Amino acid sequence: MQILNEQEKRDSLRQLLMDLSKSQDVLKDRKDRRDYYLRLEAIYYNTDSDNYRHFYSDIFACLSLIDADDSLGNLDILAQNMESIKEGYIPINRDEAHNNELIDIRKEIIKLYDHTNLDISRINYTKRMAGETQSELARAKVLIEDLKNKLAESDVARAEAVNHLNTESSKLKEEVRDGQKKMQNEYITILGIFAAIVLAFTGGMTFSSSVLENIDKASIYRMITIVLILGLVLSNLIWLLIDFLRDINGKSIRKWWLIAITDVVLLLGLLLTFLSYKNHWLDVSPRASISTEAEQHIEGNKATINTEDEESETSKSEKEITTNKTD
Structure with a gap:
């Protein structure tokens, strides 16, 4: 048996573990199994003292290297082969140099199997935890992205709500402003209508009173002409006031035909009055002239009588004065 230093x-133990992790067929033949048993005995058996105790750090380093590189082997295959060695190893060799002492490393193989499986389980657990951690991280990333998307949607919805609120507020302000303007227009309309009514009523009453007071002092032609001209002026003035009120209320449709008909009728009246004046259509009748002369004669007689009375009174006064002087 070859004697190896520590x-x-x-190094031999690390190489043996790598060889066992490469294939499930490395222990298929009896000769191959015997070669691995001899390699283990060369590592662990010690004639001078206790058998060799492997380093736990060497096992962990070797297994970590295998796990990191698939070309070096597989940890599951290593675990299966280590179980086969543990179950199949039987001490049959003897140390001829030391009184044919039986070489027995079953305890060391069991410890190697135990430490190997422990590290394999730990590495697999670490990988599983790392995978779960990565999965949780991926899930957390998805949740974060989802939250970001929802936050962005919330920002968009909030911006839309603010814009809608601003729009509605602007509309409400416009409606309030339009309502105020409309109310002002209605007030102006009411005042205008009242002013038009007062103007028409006052003007009509004043004109009627003036006409009735002076009806005996003017000719009929002049009176009719003045009435028609004043009617023309008042009707147009009232129509202009009503048209102004209609324009304030935004009503562009104007009833031009009303004022047109009124003006045409009044102008026709003026024309007829002028024709009547030229043709003496409205002159006073002979009967009326006789009555007027009779009235003038009566007035003259009254004046003569009054004159005679005044003369008689004067004569009487003179006589009284003469009598008084004689006395």
């Missing part, structure tokens, strides 16, 4: 044993 470093050689460490």
Whole structure:
């Protein structure tokens, strides 16, 4: 049996673990199994003292290296082969140099199997935890992205709500402003209508009173002409006031035909009055002239009588004065 120093044993053990992790067929033949048993005995058996105790750090380093590189082997295959060695190893060799002492490393193989499986389980657990951690991280990332999207949607919805609120507020302000303007227009309309009514009523009453007071002092032609001209002026003035009120209320439709008909009728009246004046259509009748002369004669007689009375009174006064002087 070849005697190995400590470093050689460490290197041999790491190489043996790598060889066992490469294939499930490495222990298929009996000769191959015997070769691995001999390699293990060369590592662990020690004639001078206790058998060799492997380094736990060497096992962990070797397994970590295998797990990191699939070309070096597989940890599950290593676990299966280590179980086969543990179950199949039987001490049959003897140390001829030391009184044919039986070489027995079953305890060391069991410890190697135990430490190997422990590290394999730990690495698999770490990988599983790392995978779960990565999965949780991926899930957290998805949730974060979802939250970001929802936050963005919320920002958009909030911006839309603010814009809608601003729009509605602007509309409400416009409606209030339009309502105020409409109310002002209605007030102006009411005042205008009242002013038009007062103007028409006052003007009509004043004109009627003036006409009735002076009806005996003017000719009929002049009176009719003045009435028609004043009617023309008042009707147009009232129509202009009503048209102004209609324009304030935004009603562009104007009833031009009303004022047109009124003006045409009044102008026709003026024309007829002028024709009547030229043709003496409205002159006073002979009967009325006789009555007027009779009235003038009566007035003259009254004036003569009054004159005679005044003369008689004067004569009487003179006589009284003469009598008084004689006395």
